[in-house]
Amino acid sequence: MRRLGLSVLGAVIGLLFFIPLLWVVTNSFRPGSETFAHLSPLTWESFFELRPTLINYRDLFGGEIGRATLNSILVSAATVVVGLAVCASAAFGLAAFQYRGRGLAFGIVVLSFLVPFDAIAIPLSAMFRDWNLTNTFTGLVLPGIGNGMAIFLLRQFFLGIPAELVEAGRLDGLGWFGVFRWIYLPLSRPALIGAGLMLFLFQWQSYVWPLLIGTDADHIVGPVALANLQGQNFTDYGLVFAGAVVLTIIPLAVIAGFQKYFVQSVSSSGLK
Amino acid sequence: MKKQRQGLIALAFLAPALISLAVLRIGPAIYALIESFYAESLLRGGRVFTGLSNYTDLLANKDFRQAVAVTLLFTVLINPIQVVASFLLAVLFTQRAPGTRLWRTLVILPIATPPAVSAVIWSVIYRPDGIANGLLARLGLPEQPFLTSSSQVLPALIVLLSWIGVGYWMLFLIAGIQDIPGEIREAALLDGAGAWRRMISVTLPLVRRPLAFVLVADTVSNLLVFAPVQILTKGGPNGVSNLLMYDVYTRAYALGDIHVAQAEVVLLVALTIAIVAAQFRLLRGDHA
Numbered sequence: 213m214r215r216l217g218l219s220v221l222g223a224v225i226g227l228l229f230f231i232p233l234l235w236v237v238t239n240s241f242r243p244g245s246e247t248f249a250h251l252s253p254l255t256w257e258s259f260f261e262l263r264p265t266l267i268n269y270r271d272l273f274g275g276e277i278g279r280a281t282l283n284s285i286l287v288s289a290a291t292v293v294v295g296l297a298v299c300a301s302a303a304f305g306l307a308a309f310q311y312r313g314r315g316l317a318f319g320i321v322v323l324s325f326l327v328p329f330d331a332i333a334i335p336l337s338a339m340f341r342d343w344n345l346t347n348t349f350t351g352l353v354l355p356g357i358g359n360g361m362a363i364f365l366l367r368q369f370f371l372g373i374p375a376e377l378v379e380a381g382r383l384d385g386l387g388w389f390g391v392f393r394w395i396y397l398p399l400s401r402p403a404l405i406g407a408g409l410m411l412f413l414f415q416w417q418s419y420v421w422p423l424l425i426g427t428d429a430d431h432i433v434g435p436v437a438l439a440n441l442q443g444q445n446f447t448d449y450g451l452v453f454a455g456a457v458v459l460t461i462i463p464l465a466v467i468a469g470f471q472k473y474f475v476q477s478v479s480s481s482g483l484k
Numbered sequence: 485m486k487k488q489r490q491g492l493i494a495l496a497f498l499a500p501a502l503i504s505l506a507v508l509r510i511g512p513a514i515y516a517l518i519e520s521f522y523a524e525s526l527l528r529g530g531r532v533f534t535g536l537s538n539y540t541d542l543l544a545n546k547d548f549r550q551a552v553a554v555t556l557l558f559t560v561l562i563n564p565i566q567v568v569a570s571f572l573l574a575v576l577f578t579q580r581a582p583g584t585r586l587w588r589t590l591v592i593l594p595i596a597t598p599p600a601v602s603a604v605i606w607s608v609i610y611r612p613d614g615i616a617n618g619l620l621a622r623l624g625l626p627e628q629p630f631l632t633s634s635s636q637v638l639p640a641l642i643v644l645l646s647w648i649g650v651g652y653w654m655l656f657l658i659a660g661i662q663d664i665p666g667e668i669r670e671a672a673l674l675d676g677a678g679a680w681r682r683m684i685s686v687t688l689p690l691v692r693r694p695l696a697f698v699l700v701a702d703t704v705s706n707l708l709v710f711a712p713v714q715i716l717t718k719g720g721p722n723g724v725s726n727l728l729m730y731d732v733y734t735r736a737y738a739l740g741d742i743h744v745a746q747a748e749v750v751l752l753v754a755l756t757i758a759i760v761a762a763q764f765r766l767l768r769g770d771h772a
Contacts, residue, residue, distance in 0.1 A: 222576055330729065336512035
């Protein structure tokens with residue numbers, strides 16, 4: 213009886229969270245002119261479309277939002293690749309060696325946690341303007357590559373790699389880069405995937421920074437383009453909803469595909 | 485000798501990250517600090533050193549004072565709501581009951597939605613002819629203004645931010661609850677502790693660490709809320725939703741007061757670091 217009660221409560225809460233997304237998905241398959249047709253009051257038709265149309269998605273991929281989504285994918289992918297190289301190498305420097313100042317170096321990384329990126333986005337955008345990085349992919353990618361959380365996660369993992377393995381590798385004639393490349397990286401797949409997810413989500417979700425630094429048609433990212441579209445006087449809401457679906461489904465697919473690592477990275481960053 | 489050599493090699497591996505952290509995180513904070521002591525000079529062209537006058541201007545500014553008050557109110561409201569809701573949901577979704585995994589997934593789904601996209605979605609939900617009023621009509625309740633009402637705008641923002649936030653923070657707490665050894669749970673059950681008692685006296689103290697992390701991280705992220713304000717309310721009506729981050733943005737770009745905006749950035753960064761430090765101290769005190 214108690215279990216049934218809990219289940220019903222869970223279902224009600226789950227559905228409340230789900231309603232907005234369901235409504236967005238439904239309306240993305242409906243012409244924009246009908247977005248507000250079935251709302252007052254709500255009926256089952258508010259959430260189901262019997263004659264779905266793909267017209268919004270066709271308009272989307274042919275238009276500005278489609279291009280912006282591609283830009284988001286490009287920027288996020290570049291961030292993950294470059295960011296993993298930078299963060300994994302840093303974590304190796306913090307985990308594999310014994311030296312004075314190791315604590316200090318780790319402290320600097322922790323400090324980078326404490327300066328929240330969005331808070332310093334405005335002065336950084338002024339600096340990037342001086343360096344001619346406005347409206348460039350480099351300018352969009354750079355702030356995402358040094359990620360304190362990702363370094364933290366990788367370092368935790370690297371600390372667990374036994375020193376004997378490193379010694380054996382050194383005896384076999386590996387240089388330090390060899391140890392990093394052929395011992396640490398292959399053993400750290402789960403942590404690398406977790407860190408890659410952090411880098412990806414940071415970049416995919418960012419809004420303040422791309423709004424400040426990259427708003428021309430060739431560099432605008434998905435969320436900024438969608439917000440612009442919504443702000444216009446005669447908005448095609450069908451198109452807005454299709455854009456919202458695409459911009460949500462891409463990270464959702466990535467998270468779902470790496471679900472195990474996502475949960476691991478979440479729990480280890482929160483508990484350690 | 486060997487230690488020194490190891491240090492140099494370590495530094496080489498650390499260099500790209502340290503440079504990017506220094507240039508992209510710490511550098512701008514220092515840049516803002518320096519710029520905040522200068523002002524544009526119309527007479528001479530270029531900038532002149534003005535000491536603390538940007539700060540005194542800012543503190544005397546009515547809009548800034550209102551933004552601080554609004555941000556404080558917002559902080560005091562949203563963080564307890566989100567942390568308590570995440571904890572209760574984490575407890576609910578770690579019970580053994582049919583369908584729990586599915587309902588939990590539905591709560592987690594919105595975290596994939598980027599904040600700006602969720603702001604766009606909720607801007608349509610909150611329209612006078614949108615789905616929120618449709619739901620109220622179904623329940624026989626009168627139509628509400630939501631974003632255009634000065635008493636409803638902050639609650640409306642809190643709902644939309646919680647829609648993405650609560651599921652995310654819940655994940656950390658679920659991980660914490662699942663780390664609680666099964667014997668402790670069983671011992672509490674044998675002692676005859678009821679569900680509520682188990683949650684307060686057993687679960688709550690044992691997830692203190694993830695809970696403290698969630699409180700810190702959530703507070704910092706809510707201090708920097710920007711997209712929903714910029715997309716939905718523009719700080720209105722009458723500045724009652726003008727959160728600090730949006731105030732900095734309008735001061736820098738709409739008002740063109742870049743040096744005063746930099747002073748505001750400095751205060752914002754200092755405030756954020758102070759919150760994090762204070763909360764971590766609380767956490768440590770808790771352990772002793």
